[in-house]
Amino acid sequence: MFENIQVAPADPILGLNDAYRNDPNPNKINLGVGVYKDELGATPILKSVKQAEERLVATEKTKSYLSIEGTEAYRQAVQELLFGAGHDVIAKQRARTAQSPGGTGALRIAAEFIKKHLPGATVWVSNPTWANHQAIFQSVGLEVGSYAYYDAATKSLDFEAMLASLSQVPEGDVVLFHGCCHNPTGIDPTTEQWAQLAKLCSKQGFLPLFDFAYQGFGSGLEEDAAGLRVFLDQVQEMLIANSFSKNFGLYNERVGGITVVCETAEHADAVFSQVKRCIRANYSNPPAHGAAVVTEVLTDPELRSLWEMELQAMRTRINEMRNLFVSTLRAKGVEQDFSFISHQNGMFSFSGLTPDQVAQLRTDFGIYIVGSGRISVAGMTKDNMEPLCEGIAKVLAS
Ligand code: PLP
Ligand code: TYF
Numbered sequence: 001m002f003e004n005i006q007v008a009p010a011d012p013i014l015g016l017n018d019a020y021r022n023d024p025n026p027n028k029i030n031l032g033v034g035v036y037k038d039e040l041g042a043t044p045i046l047k048s049v050k051q052a053e054e055r056l057v058a059t060e061k062t063k064s065y066l067s068i069e070g071t072e073a074y075r076q077a078v079q080e081l082l083f084g085a086g087h088d089v090i091a092k093q094r095a096r097t098a099q100s101p102g103g104t105g106a107l108r109i110a111a112e113f114i115k116k117h118l119p120g121a122t123v124w125v126s127n128p129t130w131a132n133h134q135a136i137f138q139s140v141g142l143e144v145g146s147y148a149y150y151d152a153a154t155k156s157l158d159f160e161a162m163l164a165s166l167s168q169v170p171e172g173d174v175v176l177f178h179g180c181c182h183n184p185t186g187i188d189p190t191t192e193q194w195a196q197l198a199k200l201c202s203k204q205g206f207l208p209l210f211d212f213a214y215q216g217f218g219s220g221l222e223e224d225a226a227g228l229r230v231f232l233d234q235v236q237e238m239l240i241a242n243s244f245s246k247n248f249g250l251y252n253e254r255v256g257g258i259t260v261v262c263e264t265a266e267h268a269d270a271v272f273s274q275v276k277r278c279i280r281a282n283y284s285n286p287p288a289h290g291a292a293v294v295t296e297v298l299t300d301p302e303l304r305s306l307w308e309m310e311l312q313a314m315r316t317r318i319n320e321m322r323n324l325f326v327s328t329l330r331a332k333g334v335e336q337d338f339s340f341i342s343h344q345n346g347m348f349s350f351s352g353l354t355p356d357q358v359a360q361l362r363t364d365f366g367i368y369i370v371g372s373g374r375i376s377v378a379g380m381t382k383d384n385m386e387p388l389c390e391g392i393a394k395v396l397a398s
Contacts (some may be wrong), residue, residue, distance in 0.1 A: 011131070012131050012371060016368055027176065028366035029365075029384045033376065034348060035378065036246060036347065037379050038317070038381075039381050041379075043251075046248065046310045047309035048310055049250065049297065052296035052300075053293055065286050066099070069098040069099065070286045073295045073311055074257075074292075074294065075097040078097045078257040081226075081242075082240060087206065087232070091265075092265060093265040094261055094262050094263065095260065096259065096272035096275070097258070100255075100279075101287060102254040103211065103241050105254065106241035106243070107211065109258045110209055110239050110241055113274060113278050116278070121172055122144070123174045123175075124206075125137075125145075126150075126178065127147065127150065128150060130211070145161060145173075146343050147169070148164065149182075155340045156187060157189060159193055160200075162189075163197075166197070166204070167200060167204065171205035172205065172208045175206050177197070177209070177241075177329075179215065179225070179259075180225075180345060184372060184374035187350075197231075198231040201231065201234065210239070210241070212225075214345075214346045216315065217314070217315055217347060219345070220315075236261075236263040237263060238261040239260055242256055245292065247311055248294055248307070253290030253293070254287055255287075255290030255294055260272060302393050314378075318377050324380070325377065325380060326339055326342050329392060331382065332392075333393060334389075334396055341377070347376050347377060350373055351369070353395075357373075360395045364391070364395070365391035
């Protein structure tokens with residue numbers, strides 16, 4: 001039965017990681033996968049997370065199943081982080097959150113819910129977007145369309161084109177927005193632009209789906225939620241897939257949430273009951289540990305302030321690397337203007353390097369960048385900056 005099955009193509013991002021691992025070059029540099037690295041090139045466990053884990057190990061009493069939707073304390077903590085404590089949506093019980101296995105698990109549940117309950121809806125994603133978006137929606141049989149986003153010529157958001165394509169989206173379709181720190185471009189709408197998008201959404205009648213995987217990596221926890229909250233002022237219904245992989249460094253614990261916002265608490269009850277059915281037929285109930293850690297950190301004032309400091313330190317280090325990258329390239333005599341990289345948000349930048357240049361960086365210098373030219377700035381350190389910029393300068397000059 002299996003003899004005719006062909007080998008699947010390697011994942012564009014995770015496949016690169018494998019190639020990096022197998023490269024014997026001692027000076028290799030990995031700027032592929034979106035995983036935070038510290039100045040030593042390590043991805044450490046946050047102190048706040050470690051302390052929460054120590055408490056949990058000492059006090060945990062059972063490994064029995066969680067409910068389909070996860071723990072109440074976690075679900076509440078997620079909503080407060082997304083909307084801000086005391087937000088009207090919380091007070092009116094218009095939102096329901098289920099704990100999910102990472103942001104990917106949340107997106108997959110959103111996809112199944114859309115497929116089942118919004119028949120005929122197409123999901124629109126930005127051009128470009130995270131490579132897994134298409135796969136997740138298509139895997140449940142949804143049509144995926146793309147809307148204009150990035151202007152390669154100016155290396156910025158083509159907001160006019162974005163508005164023009166979104167005004168073609170029919171009522172009842174779904175539009176995915178990156179809550180902040182757009183992956184792969186690092187370019188987000190401004191608050192004013194978010195307000196225009198929300199207005200358009202309300203006029204067109206499409207459903208916004210926020211993919212919120214980097215809260216706190218842009219400007220701050222509150223600042224990064226501005227787009228989502230501007231939408232909440234204008235629209236009654238929304239889906240949100242959030243992840244704690246990056247901002248808690250809990251990548252392999254798989255912790256996130258799927259949140260539905262409805263017009264009324266009654267609608268929310270009905271919608272959420274269907275979301276729970278999707279979960280039940282998928283992974284049944286979520287893993288407990290990561291979410292317990294997040295709950296402990298978010299609800300304990302001491303751990304919370306430690307976490308916020310650690311998150312700020314990650315954000316600051318990435319921004320320092322952005323500036324150092326731009327200035328080191330300049331010092332290496334690169335004439336092309338890379339200053340746009342200093343103004344982008346989060347882990348990623350679209351470098352504008354061509355697929356040929358990306359390939360040359362890899363074969364000649366052991367520098368690994370995603371084929372699209374996306375650079376994970378979080379992989380840069382003071383130690384690898386010189387060889388990195390040296391390699392890029394040589395490739396650009398060749
Ligand atoms: N959405 C975007 C835009 C991402 O970049 C990522 C991870 O890189 C995710 C979702 C999924 O995150 P998780 O690892 O929590 O599944
Ligand atoms: O670098 C990126 O864009 C992501 C990172 O299960 C990632 O693809 C890796 C593994 C995973 C989810 C996200």
